Amino acid sequence: MSPSNFGERYFSIRDQLASLMAGVTSLADDAGVDVSDALPSAVEVAGGLRRPFVLAVCGEVNAGKSMLFNALFGQPVCRTGVVPVTLEMTSHVHGARMRERNPELGVVERSLPLDFLHDFHLIDTPGTNTPDDFQRTLMRERLPEAELMMCVFPVDNPWGATVWNFLSDLSPAVIDKVVFVIQQADLREAKDLEVIRGHMRDLSMKRLGRLPPVFAVSAVRAYEAKRQTPADLAGWRESGMPELEEHIARAVCQSPQRMALLAEWRERAGRALWMIEDRMEEQVRGLHRHAGFLEEVEGEIDAMRERFVKRLPHHLQEVADVFGREADEVTRVLSRRLGLMPSVWRLFTRGRVGAGIERLFVERLESAVERVARSDADEVAGQCGGHWRALGPRVEEALGIRMEGQREMEEAMERARATFVKRLGRAAAEGVGRLNVRRQLDADLRLRNVSLTSFTAATLGFTTTGAVCGALGLRWLPWIFCGLAAMFFAGGVIAAVVTRRRITRDHRRALDEACGRFADTLRGDTEDALRMIFGEYAQCLGAVREHLVRERRAIEPRQRRWQEMFLHLKALEQEW
Numbered sequence: 001m002s003p004s005n006f007g008e009r010y011f012s013i014r015d016q017l018a019s020l021m022a023g024v025t026s027l028a029d030d031a032g033v034d035v036s037d038a039l040p041s042a043v044e045v046a047g048g049l050r051r052p053f054v055l056a057v058c059g060e061v062n063a064g065k066s067m068l069f070n071a072l073f074g075q076p077v078c079r080t081g082v083v084p085v086t087l088e089m090t091s092h093v094h095g096a097r098m099r100e101r102n103p104e105l106g107v108v109e110r111s112l113p114l115d116f117l118h119d120f121h122l123i124d125t126p127g128t129n130t131p132d133d134f135q136r137t138l139m140r141e142r143l144p145e146a147e148l149m150m151c152v153f154p155v156d157n158p159w160g161a162t163v164w165n166f167l168s169d170l171s172p173a174v175i176d177k178v179v180f181v182i183q184q185a186d187l188r189e190a191k192d193l194e195v196i197r198g199h200m201r202d203l204s205m206k207r208l209g210r211l212p213p214v215f216a217v218s219a220v221r222a223y224e225a226k227r228q229t230p231a232d233l234a235g236w237r238e239s240g241m242p243e244l245e246e247h248i249a250r251a252v253c254q255s256p257q258r259m260a261l262l263a264e265w266r267e268r269a270g271r272a273l274w275m276i277e278d279r280m281e282e283q284v285r286g287l288h289r290h291a292g293f294l295e296e297v298e299g300e301i302d303a304m305r306e307r308f309v310k311r312l313p314h315h316l317q318e319v320a321d322v323f324g325r326e327a328d329e330v331t332r333v334l335s336r337r338l339g340l341m342p343s344v345w346r347l348f349t350r351g352r353v354g355a356g357i358e359r360l361f362v363e364r365l366e367s368a369v370e371r372v373a374r375s376d377a378d379e380v381a382g383q384c385g386g387h388w389r390a391l392g393p394r395v396e397e398a399l400g401i402r403m404e405g406q407r408e409m410e411e412a413m414e415r416a417r418a419t420f421v422k423r424l425g426r427a428a429a430e431g432v433g434r435l436n437v438r439r440q441l442d443a444d445l446r447l448r449n450v451s452l453t454s455f456t457a458a459t460l461g462f463t464t465t466g467a468v469c470g471a472l473g474l475r476w477l478p479w480i481f482c483g484l485a486a487m488f489f490a491g492g493v494i495a496a497v498v499t500r501r502r503i504t505r506d507h508r509r510a511l512d513e514a515c516g517r518f519a520d521t522l523r524g525d526t527e528d529a530l531r532m533i534f535g536e537y538a539q540c541l542g543a544v545r546e547h548l549v550r551e552r553r554a555i556e557p558r559q560r561r562w563q564e565m566f567l568h569l570k571a572l573e574q575e576w
Contacts, residue, residue: 006245007053007252011119013575014258017266018049020568024272027561030554033279038272040265048261052093052121053252056143059152060160061127064183064219068152069122071219071241072248074226075114078124089138092122107138129162140166144174148251150244155184155216158196164207178212179247180204185216185240215244266572273566280558287551293398294544297391304383305534308376309527320519322368327511330361331504338448338500340493354442357507362432366425369522373424377417377533384413384537401547409540416536420529427525434521435514441507448499455492459485 021039028035040048057065066078069092077092088108095111123146126135143149151163167178180200185193193216204211217240225235236242252258334357336342392403466481 006249007119009249009575010253010255010258013262013572014049016568016572017262017269018045020565020572021045021265021269021272023561023565024269024276027558027565028272028276031276031279031283031558033272033276035272035275038268038275040268049265052117052119053148053255054121054123054146055248056123056125056146056149057152058125058128058139058143058149058163058166060129060154060157060163063127063152063154063160065127065150065152066124067219067223068150068181068183068217069124071217071222071226071239072245073114073116073120074223074231075116077112077114077122088126089135089142090124092117092124094118107142128166129160136166140169144170147177147255148248149174149178150181151178151212152181152183153200155182155188155193155196158182158200159203164203168207172210175208175210175212177251178210179244180212180214181244182214182216183219186218186221213247215240215247217241217244266569269569273562273569276558276562280555280562283551283555287548287555290399290548290551293394294541294548297541297544298538300387301534301538304387305530308380308530312523312526317519318372319369319522320515322372323365323515323518324512326361326364326368327508327515329364330357331508331511333357333360334507335500335504338496338503340496353445357441358432362429365432366429369428370421370425373421373529374417377420380420380530380533381413381417384534385410388537388540395544399544399547401543404543405540409537412536412540413533416533420533423529423532424522424525427522427529428518431518431521435518440510441503444499444503444506448496448503451495451499452492455488455495458488459492461485462488 022045025035025039028039055069057068059065066080069078070076070080078090090108090110092110092112094114094117096113098110098112100108100110123143125139125143126132128136128139130136151167153160153163167175170178182193182196182200188196197214197216200214201211219239219241222236222239222241225232225239228235334353337353337357388403388406388409395401395403462481462485466478466485469481470478
């Protein structure tokens with residue numbers, strides 16, 4: 001043991017246990033556990049574990065009582081002097097600054113900013129031979145409250161009658177807390193000190209019926225050794241102070257009352273930890289239930305989506321019907337555009353029928369598919385809205401939170417509906433492009449244009465030749481060439497009518513054959529669009545997910561704190 005650290009082990013354990021109980025209380029508050037019955041209040045801790053060890057001195061005037069305190073702690077705690085300085089019972093306690101006050105008549109409370117006074121309260125006395133009767137009475141009443149009382153004898157007169165008379169009036173329980181300290185031991189030889197010890201033991205048995213421990217010290221030498229930098233350990237050992245400090249340390253660390261209190265409050269801290277653990281296990285089970293509830297709700301959303309996916313054949317049949325109706329309409333438009341006059345006009349303007357027909361078909365089909373998609377999206381949104389309204393009471397019952405965000409959910413579903421419709425409309429337009437129906441139509445139209453161009457050129461050529469012959473006055477040739485022109489014109493008309501019927505029939509047949517492929521290409525896009533819209537709805541459950549995340553984030557640190565406190569408590573058990 002080094003100078004002035006006696007009792008350190010007990011005070012360290014005490015402070016750790018007090019800090020641990022404060023941490024347990026804080027953890028209990030975080031976990032929502034009432035441990036007020038298990039753990040002491042702050043007032044109880046201050047009056048129990050935090051209660052300083054009360055160390056008192058008594059003896060005749062100028063016996064060296066105040067210097068003994070100074071030597072024990074290596075600090076000028078008490079005033080000393082050649083003439084008596086301590087005229088009243090003085091209690092030395094910790095304070096932010098030095099001051100003196102009289103909390104009650106006859107006892108001076110002296111506050112000092114010294115750290116060790118957090119753990120020790122020192123009671124200095126004026127002397128058993130003081131002429132003040134009130135002070136002697138006060139000493140008899142208050143000194144028995146000390147946990148250890150050092151009775152100081154000067155080495156030149158250890159038989160002072162007033163000290164022994166004072167001790168004789170104390171109860172055996174108080175005498176058991178008394179130690180004898182022979183001051184100024186450096187003024188005597190070791191053999192003389194042994195003789196003095198022997199006489200004191202004999203007198204103690206006669207007067208007290210007890211043999212208190214006897215220590216011979218030189219407080220002045222110990223004080224000077226401790227005040228040096230670094231401390232003079234050899235001088236401190238030669239002063240005889242280590243043996244006394246060892247005894248004080250044992251009195252502090254082995255005090256039955258303090259050890260019993262440590263054991264009791266350690267057990268209470270353990271009970272509080274088990275209460276918190278039970279609560280946290282309940283919270284973990286609740287978290288699992290909540291996570292299961294969320295999985296159940298997500299499963300319901302997946303089930304709704306699957307029901308719509310299972311309806312896809314019916315939905316695709318509607319799309320096929322729409323495709324067929326639009327194919328009929330586009331075929332009629334194609335037939336009109338392949339009429340005689342429009343066909344002749346395009347011979348000279350090079351109009352692109354195929355591109356126009358495809359563009360018209362895409363526009364009409366996209367619009368029609370969007371109408372179907374809009375109907376489906378409204379139905380999906382209606383299902384989600386109904387599910388949301390029914391979900392609110394369930395969430396409040398299962399999780400204890402209110403479902404908020406009705407408006408945000410509706411806005412999200414509105415955006416999802418718009419995206420759903422646009423996606424399927426775009427998919428329909430892209431699907432038409434992948435059918436490659438226009439390629440055959442363009443090829444047929446090119447052949448028709450070549451044929452009609454040939455008939456038109458021949459008709460115009462023969463007509464022109466006949467006109468020239470007529471102008472030249474040739475009698476029969478104009479009629480021959482005009483007849484040939486009429487014959488080619490009739491052939492062109494017949495070719496236009498025949499090819500018109502054939503091309504419109506072939507194009508309609510090609511569209512019928514492409515209808516199944518178009519529905520298949522739209523199936524994947526419809527599934528993705530449904531997944532997207534139900535995914536948007538699932539994202540509206542963010543409040544539930546955030547609640548679970550908050551619960552998980554709150555529980556995990558508590559579990560770590562609980563584990564640390566439990567291990568700390570076990571370490572304290574092993575330490576004492």
